[in-house]
Amino acid sequence: MVYFMSDIEAQLYQLLIKELPTAPEGLTRESTLESIGMDSLSTIEFMFQIEDHFGIRFDQTGTPPKTLGDVFDEVHAKLEHA
């Protein structure tokens, strides 16, 4: 849980747990979305909710995020340039 101490990460965590089929345990930056039970639909919903919540838009090009760390880094990058 140490990875979710910042405000932004705490908010991301709240958005994430709505999309997971079971309560998450032992999440790390390296946890892949697939390994924590996210499928393609829940992933796009998660990304949409992040965009809506923070008022950002992810780039539609490039490699889709694979891990939680990928998602969080992208959010941080977008917020820094917002």
Place this chain on the structure above:
Amino acid sequence: MPEMHRVVVTGFGAITAVGTWPGTLFEQVCAGHSGIRPLEHQCPMPPITMAAVIESGIDNDPKTAAHDRATQLALTAARLALAEAGLLDDAALRTEIGVYVGTGAGPSNTMDQSYRRLYAEQRDRVAPMTLPRSIHNAPASEVAIRFGLHGTNNTYSIACASSAAAIGEAMRAIRHGYSRRILAGGTESLLTFGVLHAWHALRAHAAPAEPISASCRPFSADRDGLVMGEGSGFLILESLESAKARGAPIWAELVGYGASCDATHITHPDAAGQIVAIKMALSEAGLNPFDIDYVNAHGTGTPAGDAVEAASLSAVFGSHLAKLPVSSTKAVHGHLMGAGGAVELILSLAALNQGVIPPTANCRVPDLALGLDMVPEGARSAHLNTVMSSSFAFGGSNAVLIAQRLKVN
């Protein structure tokens, strides 16, 4: 010819504006404490400003909160029902359970919110889960997913008789051997801007009274319309042998179901159609009219609806009607639309079990022309053997359920 099975109720759960079952629901209904209250200020404010809105009791874990409100209510009521029937902690027993859900308009809040984004807020897109969360069978599906229920999964939609039909059809499925155990009931949450406008336009809704909690007055001479509510109720129906085999508590036996259509008008009820459904339920139960000890009426509080229902009851029950308590509990929990039949059957079973007939709250000027004992004075103690719950819907669909104490024979 397949073997016929007796169908019993082994537990139920409900959530309404006046609490849950198990919880304060039946107590509040018997006390006549209405859950009709002002709607919180919205912008823009809808033309209807009151409803029996749920303020607490919905399961508040993030997984539940992600769903449409109608699905949230269904998940809450289903959990309560499974727990009461002793099925929440036994995944193996739950596997074969079917789910039969009645809902008039399905998960409408999600679609309403998406329209608001597009039309009012001029946003350019809606959430990816808008469609999966809006489909009519989302409550039934999400309940099955949450609790691991792999049996037949059906959703019925006949407006305000939806959950009564779901329960009746589930009873038949068990009776005829297609299922052993079904979670049957309904859910509805329609307190959205658009739907409140639609009800206002129809002019079937009551005007706010003083106090506002007295706005819905079924069977009262000064009644002037229904008041919307929201809620969900589910019952566990089982074959008698499977209930006995697992030592389940048995609340009652479901003995009769009648269903018909007026086929005369989309909104105005017709006594002839209602009479067919009541007689069909009595016939299936092998009962005479004088065997019924209590009727939980549809009793919406509209001038025309209550009068037609009284005429139907008079035609079926004749002289027995003078001795038959008939109450409407909608003044307390509001008109639950598609969930009404389930919650009102649950209240009827609570009455059977506790020996207390719920009153018709707010019946401050009993309409004597109706010829009903509408229990206006308050809850009444009585030994009940057999109870009937009626649901008469827009579209002319009628569904009547009869339950009684389990007879050992």
